[in-house]
Amino acid sequence: MDEDAITIRLTRDQxxxxxxxxxxxxxxxDDLEGIVHERAVWSPIYAISGTLDKRLSEIFIPDYGPQLEAAKERLRANLYGEADESTAPGDDATGAPQEHQMGRGTAGNRGESDQGR
Structure with a gap:
């Protein structure tokens, strides 16, 4: 079996x-199993997620929520040619990013990103 690595290039926003x-x-x-039924796919998903966690300084920034929303807006504009509101009514676009930081051990705790990984 050939184990040559594949390189995927993404912009910082992506x-x-x-x-x-x-x-x-x-x-x-906690719904990876509900979304991705084939467990073999989990291996590359975890590899991509881990690589992003290690490479992105953005997950440590104090204004994570606004910066994430700005990145989403730029990507939408790039895709669709204009701004697009895709947050569903009732979704809180600011709470989830803070939870993301806290779950990763980054909110107020810079420098510790691997939380037991």
């Missing part, structure tokens, strides 16, 4: 938004 989404799916909602 990586930041993907990292947050992966965190929401994998840890906050």
């Amino acid at each position: 990586a930041f938004v993907l990292s947050d989404w992966l965190y929401q799916v994998m840890f906050r909602s």
Whole structure:
């Protein structure tokens, strides 16, 4: 079996938004099994998530929520040519990022990102 590595290139905004989404799916909602039924796929998902966690300084910034929303807005504008409101009514776009930071041990605790990993 050939184990050549594959390189995937993402912009910082893409990586930041993907990292947050992966965190929401994998840890906050605890629904990875409900979304990804084939457990073999979990291996690359964890590899991507871990790499993003190690490479992104954005997950440590104090204004995580506003910066995440700005990155999402730039990506939407790039995709659709204009701003797009995709947050569902009733969704709190500011609470989840703070929980993301706390779950990763980053809210008020800079420098400790691997939390037992």
